[in-house]
Amino acid sequence: MQRLRLSTEGTGEDRGQVGIGTLIVFIAMVLVAAIAAGVLINTAGFLQSSAQATGEQSSDSTTNRVQVVGVTGDYFTDNSEVGVVNVTVKRAPGAGNVDLDKTTIQWIGPSGSYYQLASGGAEGDPDGRFVVSTVQDNDDSQPVLNDVEDRFKISLDLGSTKDLNRGDPFGEPLPEGETATLRITSPSGGMTTEEVVVPKTLSGESAVTL
Known part of the structure; x- marks a missing residue:
């Protein structure tokens, strides 16, 4: 007689593998978002400093005379x-x-x-x-x-x-x-x-x- 092989589709083992993959993707997205946020914060700080310095120089050139x-x-x-x-x-x-x-x-x-x-x-x-x-x-x-x-x-x-x-x-x-x-x-x-x-x-x- 031929033995029937039980299917594992839809079992907890498959669900575990899918969950690990989703977790990896989620962690990767979080890391990318954190890096992007850091870059934006640094850029914003640099632009603010540059704008402040430019404003002070413009003010000096019109008032300090x-x-x-x-x-x-x-x-x-x-x-x-x-x-x-x-x-x-x-x-x-x-x-x-x-x-x-x-x-x-x-x-x-x-x-x-x-x-x-x-x-x-x-x-x-x-x-x-x-x-x-x-x-x-x-x-x-x-x-x-x-x-x-x-x-x-x-x-x-x-x-x-x-x-x-x-x-x-x-x-x-x-x-x-x-x-x-x-x-x-x-x-x-x-x-x-x-x-x-x-x-x-x-x-x-x-x-x-x-």
Whole structure:
């Protein structure tokens, strides 16, 4: 007689094998989800940090700048030209500390465009160097504007042949009736633009407001 073989289909043994396979797939899905979540969290943190840094830099470049209090000219040449321009500055409203030794100045005038660095500041090869002197400084912080009451004077020597101890000269003296533009850029990138206008006559004057 032929023996009949009992079928194991649908028994507990098959169900156990199916359960193990499902568990393996489930664990794999959990691991993939955990890895993906970690990547997303790291990416979100990096983007947040980058956005915060960019925001701070943008804020600094618009607020951390100087404000021009006044501009004068003196040391007139024999041809009635302004030989030295003095720019009195203070910290702009809402600005943090501004180090004038790390500040750059661009002069755009009739004789061309020139870049200057502070005489005691960063190394480089500028067209000239300006000198910073104290007008008002209660805590002896010069050349750093660290208080709203600080007032410092920036002196620019416009190609004078005299030994004025006003920094390294650049360009040429500014004639009567001429104009020039000053762009003062703080270390954080905040820019202040000032127009300089020489009076039509300098006769009889020792210094003038520009």
